[in-house]
Amino acid sequence: MIELTNLSKSFGQHIALQAVTLTIGEGECFGFIGPNGAGKSTTMKILAGLLTPTTGSAKVCGRSVITEPDAVRPLIGYMPDFLGVYEDLTVDEYLQFFASAFLIPRAKRRSTVDGVLQLVDLTDKRDAMVDSLSRGMQQRLGVARVLLHDPKVLLLDEPASGLDPRARIELRELILELRRMGKTLMVSSHILSELAEMTTSLGIIEKGRMLFAGSVEEAFRKANIGDRIEVKLELEPGSDVRGHHMAMAERLRRDERIAGAEFADGTLLVDLAATAEGGGHSHHFLIAAILEAGGRIAAFTPRSVKLEDAFLRLTKGALN
Amino acid sequence: MAGTNDPVPTDEHGVPLPVAQAADGPTAHAAGTLTIPEPAPRRRGDALRGLFLGPVFWRDIRIASRTRATYIMRGVVVLVLFCVLAIAYAAVHAEADSRTSPAQRLQELQVIAPALSITLMWFYFTVFPIMAATGLGGVALERKRGTLSVLAATPMSPASIVLSTMTARLLQVALLFGATLPAVIIVAGYGGMETASVLTGGAIILSTIVLAAACGSFGSVLAKTPASAASTGISLLLLVNFYPVFIMMIAALFGAGGAFMTGGWMMTMFMASPFFTLLATDGIGAGGAPFYTPLWLHVAVSLAISGGLLTACVVRWRPIVRGAMAGPPPKVRLSRKARRAAAEAEAKRLAAQAAVGSPSLAAEPEPGVAVELPAATDSTVRTASASRTVGDQPVLWRELQQLIPWKSKKSLVISALPFAVLGIIYYNTKPGDEGVVTAVSLFSLAMGVLACCGSASGSISSEVLGRTLPLLLTSRLNVRQILLSKFLGAWLRVWPLAAVTLTAIVVSSLFGGVRIIAVVPILMIFAAATAMMASASLLGAVLFRRPSMAGWFAVLCGLAIWAMPFPAIGIVYLLLMGSRGRGPMEFFDVFCSFNPFYLMGETVSQLERSSRFSVRWPSNAQTGTDVWILILALFVAAATVWTIVALRLARSRFETNVLKRLV
Numbered sequence: 001m002i003e004l005t006n007l008s009k010s011f012g013q014h015i016a017l018q019a020v021t022l023t024i025g026e027g028e029c030f031g032f033i034g035p036n037g038a039g040k041s042t043t044m045k046i047l048a049g050l051l052t053p054t055t056g057s058a059k060v061c062g063r064s065v066i067t068e069p070d071a072v073r074p075l076i077g078y079m080p081d082f083l084g085v086y087e088d089l090t091v092d093e094y095l096q097f098f099a100s101a102f103l104i105p106r107a108k109r110r111s112t113v114d115g116v117l118q119l120v121d122l123t124d125k126r127d128a129m130v131d132s133l134s135r136g137m138q139q140r141l142g143v144a145r146v147l148l149h150d151p152k153v154l155l156l157d158e159p160a161s162g163l164d165p166r167a168r169i170e171l172r173e174l175i176l177e178l179r180r181m182g183k184t185l186m187v188s189s190h191i192l193s194e195l196a197e198m199t200t201s202l203g204i205i206e207k208g209r210m211l212f213a214g215s216v217e218e219a220f221r222k223a224n225i226g227d228r229i230e231v232k233l234e235l236e237p238g239s240d241v242r243g244h245h246m247a248m249a250e251r252l253r254r255d256e257r258i259a260g261a262e263f264a265d266g267t268l269l270v271d272l273a274a275t276a277e278g279g280g281h282s283h284h285f286l287i288a289a290i291l292e293a294g295g296r297i298a299a300f301t302p303r304s305v306k307l308e309d310a311f312l313r314l315t316k317g318a319l320n
Numbered sequence: 321m322a323g324t325n326d327p328v329p330t331d332e333h334g335v336p337l338p339v340a341q342a343a344d345g346p347t348a349h350a351a352g353t354l355t356i357p358e359p360a361p362r363r364r365g366d367a368l369r370g371l372f373l374g375p376v377f378w379r380d381i382r383i384a385s386r387t388r389a390t391y392i393m394r395g396v397v398v399l400v401l402f403c404v405l406a407i408a409y410a411a412v413h414a415e416a417d418s419r420t421s422p423a424q425r426l427q428e429l430q431v432i433a434p435a436l437s438i439t440l441m442w443f444y445f446t447v448f449p450i451m452a453a454t455g456l457g458g459v460a461l462e463r464k465r466g467t468l469s470v471l472a473a474t475p476m477s478p479a480s481i482v483l484s485t486m487t488a489r490l491l492q493v494a495l496l497f498g499a500t501l502p503a504v505i506i507v508a509g510y511g512g513m514e515t516a517s518v519l520t521g522g523a524i525i526l527s528t529i530v531l532a533a534a535c536g537s538f539g540s541v542l543a544k545t546p547a548s549a550a551s552t553g554i555s556l557l558l559l560v561n562f563y564p565v566f567i568m569m570i571a572a573l574f575g576a577g578g579a580f581m582t583g584g585w586m587m588t589m590f591m592a593s594p595f596f597t598l599l600a601t602d603g604i605g606a607g608g609a610p611f612y613t614p615l616w617l618h619v620a621v622s623l624a625i626s627g628g629l630l631t632a633c634v635v636r637w638r639p640i641v642r643g644a645m646a647g648p649p650p651k652v653r654l655s656r657k658a659r660r661a662a663a664e665a666e667a668k669r670l671a672a673q674a675a676v677g678s679p680s681l682a683a684e685p686e687p688g689v690a691v692e693l694p695a696a697t698d699s700t701v702r703t704a705s706a707s708r709t710v711g712d713q714p715v716l717w718r719e720l721q722q723l724i725p726w727k728s729k730k731s732l733v734i735s736a737l738p739f740a741v742l743g744i745i746y747y748n749t750k751p752g753d754e755g756v757v758t759a760v761s762l763f764s765l766a767m768g769v770l771a772c773c774g775s776a777s778g779s780i781s782s783e784v785l786g787r788t789l790p791l792l793l794t795s796r797l798n799v800r801q802i803l804l805s806k807f808l809g810a811w812l813r814v815w816p817l818a819a820v821t822l823t824a825i826v827v828s829s830l831f832g833g834v835r836i837i838a839v840v841p842i843l844m845i846f847a848a849a850t851a852m853m854a855s856a857s858l859l860g861a862v863l864f865r866r867p868s869m870a871g872w873f874a875v876l877c878g879l880a881i882w883a884m885p886f887p888a889i890g891i892v893y894l895l896l897m898g899s900r901g902r903g904p905m906e907f908f909d910v911f912c913s914f915n916p917f918y919l920m921g922e923t924v925s926q927l928e929r930s931s932r933f934s935v936r937w938p939s940n941a942q943t944g945t946d947v948w949i950l951i952l953a954l955f956v957a958a959a960t961v962w963t964i965v966a967l968r969l970a971r972s973r974f975e976t977n978v979l980k981r982l983v
Contacts, residue, residue: 048794050979073796084788086718092707100714101795109710129702145791 031199077146136167380488449532478637719809776857777870848959
């Protein structure tokens with residue numbers, strides 16, 4: 001559905017994108033992760049036809065956004081990171097305005113606007129002035145706007161930024177609903193935990209270079225991240241807590257099934273390496289290894305692995 | 321912050337130094353310690369420096385020095401100045417050339433130096449105060465950038481922020497003056513003016529520049545956007561300069577006699593106005609009769625008004641900051657239906673509360689059980705009485721919405737005001753008076769040109785600032801449609817002003833004044849001039865980021881369109897009139913008359929019922945209508961060509977200039 005091939009974009013001396021290649025299939029929800037200035041918004045703007053790439057090609061549904069922008073526009077719905085509002089329009093007029101801009105026939109506009117307002121649960125705000133809506137409502141209105149012309153691909157740039165927890169949850173539900181509707185989504189966000197719940201695949205970009213693109217499981221596998229275990233050792237009173245734990249960490253690191261071990265806040269944090277299939281190793285070997293090393297386990301707590309860890313692992317020093 | 325491996329600074333004995341001595345900035349060399357150095361002791365003059373040359377001053381200077389538009393503006397001003405001087409020189413020289421005797425020619429050439437000096441003085445008086453008044457974004461710009469709250473949270477005083485912004489602007493004007501120094505040297509080379517006149521003129525211009533900067537600052541406090549701040553500043557400046565004329569007009573409307581007009585009180589008011597004081601100085605320089613009050617009094621009045629305006633800025637600063645922090649304005653515009661629904665909901669809520677009992681007596685919720693919160697109040701959400709239906713050209717539709725006078729009481733009053741003034745004028749004058757038609761048509765044209773300039777120049781930047789341009793560009797509308805809609809919107813929005821002129825012509829025609837046919841050329845001139853300015857402003861909006869720069873660009877384009885066809889008209893004129901023995905002075909008259917204001921006034925005179933359908937022009941000579949029609953046709957043609965060229969240029973530069981701002 002979306003194909004980027006060797007896409008590059010430079011602004012004078014600054015290289016915003018470097019040979020980005022990416023394919024997103026139909027119905028996928030692609031999470032786009034990267035630090036500020038990494039090139040996420042630039043990629044989305046190129047796909048939306050707002051920027052022309054320096055080199056490379058970008059296609060949506062097989063149509064080039066560079067040579068056939070007029071054909072691509074009806075296929076995409078682009079929501080920038082900050083909703084642009086006209087101060088003097090109501091919610092209904094705002095949506096009618098863009099319905100008209102998308103050449104939706106006048107006879108169909110009313111029902112279309114009603115439909116999208118219902119979907120985003122803003123029907124009772126129909127006559128409210130757009131600029132007086134809360135940020136969460138404005139974001140929902142933004143989603144309503146991109147759905148007006150029923151595009152196949154939705155490009156949502158930081159849709160959850162600046163929202164309160166309730167608004168975030170509502171927006172996440174809305175995006176999941178869009179996924180169920182069969183839309184192909186490209187969502188960029190800094191809130192990685194939410195992306196993990198929404199997306200079927202993800203891409204990690206840093207300094208304009210695509211470091212990773214694939215499924216969430218593949219990301220964990222590539223980052224060599226399995227489960228994380230918090231271990232607390234039982235020690236004699238007065239003994240060197242730090243020294244004992246550090247020594248144990250050093251010993252555990254020699255095991256190839258362990259990706260990392262460190263001492264922090266009085267506990268030993270052990271990251272298990274991912275298996276070839278992308279899953280984690282069982283925890284028994286770790287218990288056995290600690291006991292074998294003479295350690296006495298006071299607490300053994302498996303923690304769920306987060307997308308943040310994979311992100312940090314994949315971006316750490318990748319470009320140095 | 322120092323890294324963990326950084327050595328701790330020590331003295332010659334290896335004893336660690338106190339942190340404040342070790343470094344100038346905030347330093348931490350032991351884990352968890354952070355020491356802010358003591359502020360430097362205050363020196364004499366620091367307070368004054370902080371007030372006028374505070375951090376805001378340095379920020380604005382740095383920004384201006386990095387902006388390409390600053391240098392373009394300087395270059396353009398110098399270019400325009402030399403053009404103006406060349407025209408002034410040509411005018412005097414042409415006059416001298418037409419004399420036959422060498423003695424007469426020499427005598428005329430002696431007039432050149434004072435004429436150039438006066439031109440230079442008026443140029444400075446016109447351009448510099450306008451630049452000082454328009455370049456100050458002030459509070460409006462800070463609010464638009466979102467930096468108002470950041471500034472308000474610093475220890476800087478409002479006075480420092482306001483005055484430093486103004487000083488930065490004044491420095492820019494001073495640098496601009498520096499750029500035009502070669503022109504001053506050239507004029508001085510010709511002999512210049514009397515020292516007293518230069519000093520007098522200089523004092524008036526300087527005090528006016530300060531006054532203009534104060535007007536700009538005050539405008540920024542009153543207005544919401546930088547564009548409206550600039551227009552408010554200009555309006556205030558015009559008011560300060562021409563208020564005696566307005567008072568005279570109002571007095572005349574209410575039947576005041578000559579004694580009032582020529583009384584000492586009226587004369588004093590004239591001398592408080594910078595424009596009329598400079599006019600008097602200009603007269604003295606050119607050997608005119610003294611019409612004068614003490615200069616120091618005038619300068620003192622100007623500076624006092626400036627001080628008053630700046631004090632008002634400082635006083636208004638805190639409420640504005642508080643207003644900006646409070647979020648959306650508390651004014652809630654509810655429809656009658658919505659008010660009724662809200663009242664019913666409130667009644668139900670009170671009834672339910674009464675049935676359950678006081679909320680304070682309600683039982684404590686069970687631990688772990690979710691408490692149902694009352695629905696969030698939407699007190700900040702404003703609602704309209706009803707939503708309108710959007711047309712098939714959405715951008716044009718939205719632009720034209722601004723036209724509808726009954727949208728709000730304020731717009732209704734503003735729309736009715738010109739007609740009310742027209743009514744008062746007719747009450748006090750003869751309805752068929754040609755002068756009324758001339759005044760109304762000129763006023764409408766001036767307002768129309770200014771309004772076109774303002775609305776078109778802000779149209780693109782408001783879309784960029786409001787972040788709505790990317791949304792438009794990703795819709796099915798293309799750039800051509802958007803620009804054309806913006807142009808038509810800005811152009812059509814000023815047509816209600818033409819309706820006022822139309823009313824004046826119809827009334828005059830009914831009472832035996834101008835011929836009804838005058839409607840056609842007057843509307844042609846109005847349409848051509850406003851279209852030209854709207855397209856120039858739109859092109860400026862595409863080329864420049866700031867609406868004020870776009871407005872300036874439009875004004876310069878307007879001047880250019882009047883100056884560019886000079887050679888073309890000259891050739892045509894010489895071909896047509898050369899055989900009739902017309903001289904270069906008349907050639908110059910043709911050039912000067914190639915502007916819509918002159919044409920508008922001339923058209924009314926031409927089509928006055930009492931006169932023959934003939935031209936008293938140029939130089940009040942009785943000639944045929946051919947030249948007037950030729951100039952009118954040329955003006956309309958030039959404006960049309962310019963409009964098309966400007967729109968095409970805007971279209972071609974859009975991607976390079978506007979899309980770059982979206983990144």
